[in-house]
Amino acid sequence: MFERFPINRRLLYLCLFLFFMNLLLILWVYLISKTNETKGTSDRGPGAKTxxxxxxxxxxxxxxxxxxxxxxxxxxxxxxxxxxxxxxxxxxxxxxxxxxxxxxxxxxxxxxxxxxxxxxxxxxxxxxxxxxxxxxxxxxxxxxxxxxxxxxxxxxxxxxxxxxxxxxxxxxxxxxxxxxxxxxxxxxxxxxxxxxxxxxxxxxxxxxxxxxxxxxxxxxxxxxxxxxxxxxxxxxxxxxxxxxxxxxxxxxxxxxxxxxxxxxxxxxxxxxxxxxxxxxxxxxxxxxxxxxxxxxxxxxxxxxxxxxxxxxxxxxxxxxxxxxxxxxxxxxxxxxxxxxxxxxxxxxxxxxxxxxxxxxxxxQNNAASRGGTSLVRFIYAHERRLLISTPIVV
Structure with a gap:
């Protein structure tokens, strides 16, 4: 019984270590994603939004x-x-x-x-x-x-x-x-x-x-x-x-x-x-x-x-x-x-x-939609026919 205690203690330390490492990894991924978002809009000029x-x-x-x-x-x-x-x-x-x-x-x-x-x-x-x-x-x-x-x-x-x-x-x-x-x-x-x-x-x-x-x-x-x-x-x-x-x-x-x-x-x-x-x-x-x-x-x-x-x-x-x-x-x-x-x-x-x-x-006045005639007079209800297999990555 006394011999098992040090082993359990070491397991506890290992679990705590892995837990905090996961937290650090999550934080790192979050910071990287925010940096990429900023880069994605940087070419629109100073103060530009998304x-x-x-x-x-x-x-x-x-x-x-x-x-x-x-x-x-x-x-x-x-x-x-x-x-x-x-x-x-x-x-x-x-x-x-x-x-x-x-x-x-x-x-x-x-x-x-x-x-x-x-x-x-x-x-x-x-x-x-x-x-x-x-x-x-x-x-x-x-x-x-x-x-x-x-x-x-x-x-x-x-x-x-x-x-x-x-x-x-x-x-x-x-x-x-x-x-x-x-x-x-x-x-x-x-x-x-x-x-x-x-x-x-x-x-x-x-x-x-x-x-x-x-x-x-x-x-x-x-x-x-x-x-x-x-x-x-x-x-x-x-x-x-x-x-x-x-x-x-x-x-x-x-x-x-x-x-x-x-x-x-x-x-x-x-x-x-x-x-x-x-x-x-x-x-x-x-x-x-x-x-x-x-x-x-x-x-x-x-x-x-x-x-x-x-x-x-x-x-x-x-x-x-x-x-x-x-x-x-x-x-x-x-x-x-x-x-x-x-x-x-x-x-x-x-x-x-x-x-x-x-x-x-x-x-300007972006909250209000324009009146007038709607362009869309029908819904795209037909199946898409993919005749070219060249992949598009966007």
Missing amino acids: ASLRELASSKSFQIGSSVRFESFISERTYRQRVNQEFNMITIANELKFETIHSKPNQFDFSKADFLVDFAMEKQIHVRGQTLIQSEALPGWVTQGDHSKEEIKQMMKKHIQTIVSHYKGRVATWNVVSGAFNDDGSFRDNFWLRTIGPEYIELAFRWAHEADPHALLFYDDHQMERWNAKSQTVYQMVSEFKKRSVPIHGIGIRIQTDSDQQFSSHALSANMNRFSNLGMQVQIIDFDVKIKNNNLPFKENLKKQAELYGIALKACLSSSHCTAFMMQGFTDKYTRQQESFPLIFDINYKPKPAYFTLMHILS
Whole structure:
């Protein structure tokens, strides 16, 4: 009995030692995790909090996002992380365009677009499909073949309905037709106009709606940030479509400008409200501000760039029917205009003044949700179809 006591005592000391070592380990893990949290937000600037553009926009029932590219997405983890962190909507930039997805007759390549859509669904990010029918960049088998008018109509119908049906219930919004008018309001010369006639626009919307009755269908164009010949023509087209029950739900206003230019927030808001009065949603899309090679210091140009981003976002938020602010990319690392630094993150993913301007505007009156038309008109109820097995780590 007396011989066992020293053994029990040694066991007690050992248990106490292990207990305190576990406590120290737990404390160490906690401190490391807090340090990593701090590092994760350190690139947003002094005094930055963990809020993101996505969180602030979502709290207002508003969509903010960027066009994304498959090659950048697949090659760089930081790119994917920024998309997931900052945006609640993406535009698929090129992977759904005619020459990419339907480059050969009777052959559709959905692989790259599927990859982006699957990621977005997993991360609860809305998807904007761009563009079903555009004025340019068509494959040769479409433009150079000897086809009758009826054959071309059936070709266009098959193209639209195959793509929209493939993403039924997964892509919330489609740019159905893009850039159909010149700045003077006349029809822009293109293959579809020459072969089918002006009715190609109406047909495109009807066929897209047949393929997915719940998707939001948009017409988009540039040079519509004010009331001019083009925006007046588009307004008249939408008015006629509404009278004939053509399924059109919104207008995308494409804005690419530069730091030397200025546009009126009032004029932009007024034009949005005109379309809103027709029952249309309005979205600013493909927005960027290129920095011109002028005599101003670079910091001053960054300030002017931020001001223009702010003017556009404020105008959108001032209209109850403006449901999204979409940019033409988000990092200067992946832009065709790299020398003009047009986006809100630099080539190292460091946020620029334009980013903080957007954050500030979205944070104002953040407790109250915006009124107006909700973007989401359906629930993603379909099973995701994973056609590419390449792993994504975010």
